[in-house]
Amino acid sequence: MGKLLCDPSAAAVAEALPPSPAPAPPPPLLAWSSPAPASSPEASISPTGWDAVWALEDQQRRRLHRIWERGVAWKPSSPGAGEAAPPVVFRLDHGGEVDADGNCLFTAARTAAAAKADARELRHRAVRRFAEVYAAAGEDDKNAVDAAVRHLYAPDLKAGWGVHVVQEIKVLVPKAQRHALDSAIQELVDLGIQREIAAETIYKERCITVDNGDSWTKYMSISGSSEDEHDIITLQYTEEGLLTIDENRDGRAAAFGDDIAIECLATEFKREVYVVQAHGADAMVDEDNCVFFLPHRPRGEVCEPPIFLFMKGTAWCGAGADHYEPLIATVLQHVTPDKAAVIL
Numbered sequence: 001m002g003k004l005l006c007d008p009s010a011a012a013v014a015e016a017l018p019p020s021p022a023p024a025p026p027p028p029l030l031a032w033s034s035p036a037p038a039s040s041p042e043a044s045i046s047p048t049g050w051d052a053v054w055a056l057e058d059q060q061r062r063r064l065h066r067i068w069e070r071g072v073a074w075k076p077s078s079p080g081a082g083e084a085a086p087p088v089v090f091r092l093d094h095g096g097e098v099d100a101d102g103n104c105l106f107t108a109a110r111t112a113a114a115a116k117a118d119a120r121e122l123r124h125r126a127v128r129r130f131a132e133v134y135a136a137a138g139e140d141d142k143n144a145v146d147a148a149v150r151h152l153y154a155p156d157l158k159a160g161w162g163v164h165v166v167q168e169i170k171v172l173v174p175k176a177q178r179h180a181l182d183s184a185i186q187e188l189v190d191l192g193i194q195r196e197i198a199a200e201t202i203y204k205e206r207c208i209t210v211d212n213g214d215s216w217t218k219y220m221s222i223s224g225s226s227e228d229e230h231d232i233i234t235l236q237y238t239e240e241g242l243l244t245i246d247e248n249r250d251g252r253a254a255a256f257g258d259d260i261a262i263e264c265l266a267t268e269f270k271r272e273v274y275v276v277q278a279h280g281a282d283a284m285v286d287e288d289n290c291v292f293f294l295p296h297r298p299r300g301e302v303c304e305p306p307i308f309l310f311m312k313g314t315a316w317c318g319a320g321a322d323h324y325e326p327l328i329a330t331v332l333q334h335v336t337p338d339k340a341a342v343i344l
Contacts, residue, residue, distance in 0.1 A: 105309070108326040109309065109326070216260065
């Protein structure tokens with residue numbers, strides 16, 4: 001799953017932090033340096049045509065096929081990529097299904113970028129990248145980032161009901177403390193308090209709320225593995241009050257990737273990351289405008305062609321979280337940029 005910021009606070013993440021300082025170079029992420037031409041053997045990373053992709057409406061499929069035929073034009077703009085470099089036209093193939101295990105952003109990015117590191121390592125590198133920049137940021141910048149994190153994971157339940165039917169608050173519990181928390185909840189139940197109310201009380205009092213940059217690093221580190229330090233607990237609310245609590249008893253819940261994580265991946269790869277959203281009829285947009293390319297730029301120079309990730313928008317109108325899948329970019333040699341379906 002993935003989560004996108006959907007109000008003006010999204011801009012805070014993109015603008016608030018200063019450019020990342022140059023760290024010691026990590027082990028290489030990439031197995032190759034740039035997309036291969038569509039006709040070359042290197043381009044065969046088992047992409048699939050759009051006709052084979054499930055859960056797409058007709059208008060989405062038709063628009064994506066036209067983009068596939070005519071390509072997407074991208075012009076390098078960073079000095080690291082060469083100011084005078086000519087535009088490149090890419091064909092975008094669907095790169096295959098990805099498990100809906102909460103790690104799909106990192107799994108999809110790994111495939112789309114042909115990265116050597118596995119999805120869990122990419123997740124941890126993104127978190128380390130964020131932690132470095134956040135620690136070096138000024139107070140105003142940190143406050144802006146904290147506000148964006150609160151908007152995503154600790155929203156003000158007095159507001160937002162004109163947009164959302166259900167809102168979630170994420171809290172983190174150290175795995176080693178699960179038994180102690182269960183005992184505390186049971187003590188309240190023994191006093192006659194309804195269990196869900198007792199659990200809400202204990203979790204809010206004793207768990208870590210994801211409401212700032214420091215707690216975001218703990219949250220985004222969680223991949224649903226037994227090696228994680230924390231478990232995610234999700235409290236769901238309607239306007240009337242508590243709806244339910246996902247206590248994640250098996251510890252398998254992973255932190256969904258969000259815009260902050262995407263920007264950190266872009267910085268780690270030194271490549272722009274474009275999230276390609278395909279909206280269904282429920283979004284009330286016409287066919288020519290149902291596919292959007294949402295850019296995430298790295299902090300620093302761009303040294304490689306973009307990474308493209310696909311996010312289906314069926315039945316959610318682009319408001320919240322959905323599932324990431326990889327797109328495989330190959331160079332279209334015989335299409336000029338002015339004939340491309342999309343110019344980035």
